[in-house]
Every structure is written in structure tokens, then in C-alpha cells.
Amino acid sequence: MLCPIQTTTSQLLYPDLDQDLQLVADLVAPFQLDAEPTTDITAAKTGVLLIHGLTDSPYLFHDLAFEYHKMGLTVRTLLLLGHGTAPEALIKVSEREWRQATQYAMKQMLSDFDNVILGGFSTGGALIIDQLIHTKWTSTELAQIKGVMMWSPASKANSDFACSCKVHRLRPLFGLYQYGR
Structure with a gap:
């Protein structure tokens, strides 16, 4: 059974782009879906930021972004450095760059x-x-954050073989969020 790559979000983002080029853009590019004009003042002034996980790309959020867009919200995604190309690109990036x-x-x-x-999947949730x-937020900034959604936020690996993984150097970032041990 074929799994279509082109999504409704693809059609919103790139309506006039050649389908082959659209496919490449879909799989790696960060995107923003702007809210449609609405009479709902709160929705019009609300933005959703979605951050993907390790080895993922913003494409992961196409379906979810479309649903939020239908609700009248602006949705923005972030492509983390080292992602969206070849896996070896992750070797050349540090967690400090992801944090920044x-x-x-x-x-x-x-x-x-x-x-x-704010929404994050795996590493995106940990970030x-x-x-x-760790960031110094003003009380105004904190009041603007109306929700945080996380799906499988990354945490410390429990396997004795975790040290064999190339991303083991990121363990201090993930180790902050180990629960129940």
C-alpha cells in the first residue's frame, strides 16, 4: 500500500511548485502556515512553534500543522542544524547550536x-x-506562553550500549530530564 508523501500542507505551502521540487521542499524545509483572516482576535494573535526530533525534519508536523491552521492559528516550524541532509551532518553540529x-x-x-x-517531538521537546x-524569561514572556505540548521528550538513555552511539556527547542535555530513577 502506497503512503503518499504529498500532504494538504504541501498543497498550501507550494501550490504552484513542480511536484518533484515540492517533494524535496516538503521533506526538508521549515515552513510557516499563516492564519487566515478571522474575527477571532485570540486565534489571530496566536502562534504555534513546532520543533522536530533527532534525525527528523519539519515534515513530521505537516498533518498537525494543517489541523492548527484550520483552527485559525499560525504555525511555524524549525529545522534544527544538521538535519534535513545526510545523517553524517549531525556529527558537525553541537547541542549548543540546537539550544541557540x-x-x-x-x-x-x-x-x-x-x-x-510550544510543541516538540523527542529532542524538540527536550530543547x-x-x-x-535555563533562559531568563520576563514575566510578560512567560505569560504569553499559553501551552507546551511534548511527544516523547528525549531523556537519558537507560541502555548500557548508549555510549556506542555517535550522539552520546549530547547525554548531558538529555540527562537533565530523566525521571523516576
């Missing part, structure tokens, strides 16, 4: 919208937690 990119994206959302909802804990 996440902080920038969060600050930009707070600058652009009155209400912000959001990291920023919420």
Missing part, C-alpha cells in the same frame, strides 16, 4: 505573537524544556 536555534525561535515567536504554544528552565 531553539532559543531564537522561541524569542521570535514571543516577539511576533501575543499568545504562543523546549531546556530553554524554559
Whole structure:
């Protein structure tokens, strides 16, 4: 059974793009779906930031982004450094760069919208937690954050073989979020 790659979000983002080029853009490019004009003032001033996980890309969020867009929200995604190309590109990037990119994206959302909802899958969730804990936020900025959604936020590996993984150097980032041990 074929699994279609082109999504409804693809059609919104690239309506006039050649289908082959659209496929490439879909799989790697960060995107923003702007809210349609609405009479709902709160929705019009609300933005959702979605951050993908390790080895993923913003494509992961196409279906979810479309649903939020239908609700009248603007949705923005972030492509983490080292992602969207070849796996070996992850060797050349540090968690510090991911933290900086996440902080920038969060600050930009707070600058652009009155209400912000943050969402992260796996590593994206860990990066959001990291920023919420370690960045100095003003009371106004914290009040703008209306929700945080996380799916499988990354945590410390429990396997004795974790040290054999190339991303083992990121363990300090993930180790902050180990629960129940």
C-alpha cells in the first residue's frame, strides 16, 4: 500500500511548485502556515512553534500543522542544524547550536505573537524544556506562553550500549530530564 508523501500542507505551502521540487521542499524545509483572516482576535494573535526530533525534519508536523491552521492559528516550524541532509551532518553540529536555534525561535515567536504554544517531538521537546528552565524569561514572556505540548521528550538513555552511539556527547542535555530513577 502506497503512503503518499504529498500532504494538504504541501498543497498550501507550494501550490504552484513542480511536484518533484515540492517533494524535496516538503521533506526538508521549515515552513510557516499563516492564519487566515478571522474575527477571532485570540486565534489571530496566536502562534504555534513546532520543533522536530533527532534525525527528523519539519515534515513530521505537516498533518498537525494543517489541523492548527484550520483552527485559525499560525504555525511555524524549525529545522534544527544538521538535519534535513545526510545523517553524517549531525556529527558537525553541537547541542549548543540546537539550544541557540531553539532559543531564537522561541524569542521570535514571543516577539511576533501575543499568545504562543510550544510543541516538540523527542529532542524538540527536550530543547523546549531546556530553554524554559535555563533562559531568563520576563514575566510578560512567560505569560504569553499559553501551552507546551511534548511527544516523547528525549531523556537519558537507560541502555548500557548508549555510549556506542555517535550522539552520546549530547547525554548531558538529555540527562537533565530523566525521571523516576
